[in-house]
Amino acid sequence: MSGFKVVQPGLMTLIQDAGRFGHHRIGLTTGGPLDALAFKWANRLVDNPVNTTALEISFGGLVLLAETDAQIVLAGAQMPLKINGVEQDRWHAHRIKAGDKIEVGFSAQGARAYLAVSGGFQVEHSFSSSATVTREGIGGFTGEKLKQGDYLNCKPPMKHKGYRLPETHRPDYSDNVTLRVITGYQQQAFSDYQKRLFFSSEYKVTDRADRMGYRLAGPEVKPALDGILSEGICHGAIQIPADGQPIVLLNDRQTIGGYPKIGSMIALDTARMAQMLPGSRISFDEISIDDAHNLHCLAHIRFNNTEPEPVD
Template sequence: MSGFNVVQPGLLTLIQDAGRFGYHGIGLTTGGPLDREAFFWANRLCENALEATALEVSFGGLVLEAQVDTRIAVTGAQMPLKIAGQEAAAWETHAVKAGDKIELGFATAGSRAYLAVAGGFNVAAQFGSTATVTREGIGGLAGEKIQQGDQLLCAASGSEPRWQVPVAARPNYGKFAELRVILGYQQASFDSVQQALFFSSEYTLSDRADRMGFRLEGQPVKSTLDGILSEGICHGAIQIPADGQPIVLLNDRQTIGGYPKIGSVIARDTARLAQLMPGAKVMFTQISMEEAHNINCLETRRFMTTELVALH
């Protein structure tokens, strides 16, 4: 089986599937795509299972050389795409031939793009998943980010069919996000004044942001707790350390932690957060658990019922 040769790995390109679930008990985190919706669209364009293994390209700079005839799709952040030297559109399926170079430039809006191939990349799973978590040295190719000279294996595929995501269904990536939050964990340790400050203040995304979590800068908030026993941490949990500056925990977060947490950002919005660049602004809005369930159900239905446009 052949596939793609990595000519230039980009700033941070990782092999990801939908994530590693059920292993927090032995200290393994979830991994998986930071923007699940864009990841799912890329696989859907290639007629893959939604959880099929693809590439998460952070910030851009990736160059691959095809060694097989197949189809690819790129979704997510706006990164100039060229195939065999010709400009190509994102959010649609493209046929590539052996010898073609696939080039992704640097992001102009958003920060993470997803490159899927028909049939998915052929990578051995570890603990039920191919998701790369570099901190744990697990998943992907030897638990590392993609390197120059790596071989990304996949099966050959015909050049048809080709699809396009309707423009109305594509997200807009800007420099601001409103993040919806469910109160929880140690919410009672943040009095009404501290909660009011938190939900009325604008925060700036710092440059201390990675797949573990995004640190924000702005109005500090204080908990009455000096510390807590370490406990399990969910995706999107908002830690408030001693300096009062929120940290939103993401896919590669530690499985347990001991900072007070005012609540959790819903998964639909951590994807929006993950597409922001340092310097972007965010605000938080409180919602109920019931509202969060409704948002998730409605967005899932919208995704599943949106029809792709056939290209000829």
């Protein structure tokens, strides 16, 4: 066999590819990496297509035993990476051999890291994707997080290029940030005062924060509507339930919902928020859909134009 044995699965380690698209009509959500940028860099640094199946490690604690020769890279949150007990640089491809022990420690900053292997983890797809959504019991290994004793199959060893991302290009996962929001058509359900309150206040990430959504705590925002007919929900939608505390919906959200929505956070910033631990503080800034489009295009160009450094 060629792959990795799971010695210790960590707190929450999921098999993910870029996501499951085109299936909302049958109630299946998108899944995929909460931090798409770190996921794409992990694959790019081991010369994989950017949607190749990798591991999303939440908070840390993963230990693997290699039973193949390959290159690996860890990108994202500041989780220490050790190979055979020796700490190694993150955002940097490392050659490993069969018998090597790979340890990902617990995060010092940020919440999600991505472990990619040259050639990708070989996982059977469900509805066109390997992305694990535990709420739906789909993707990965029977729709569940990794467990001790699981085996991650890989392609046989092959020659792959490896790269490192210079520190100047690595994301900053510090806390207390301003996240950008596009107001939607339901903003009419919120008075000018309520909107000013929302955009001028500071909110705290609660411990009710997971892949479905982040529940925040702060000044109560009250819409004029108690509820609406259930309708489709986009990634990043900010629902305001009866208690007035915002919920930012993420990759594993339900596909429909009935709470009023004050707007939607842009994907660049949902990724940033998903790296924040409970207790972190955030605020919101209103931008236009044109601004959001420009930011998305600039981020795409920046990723494509940033050249990582080859490693031996």
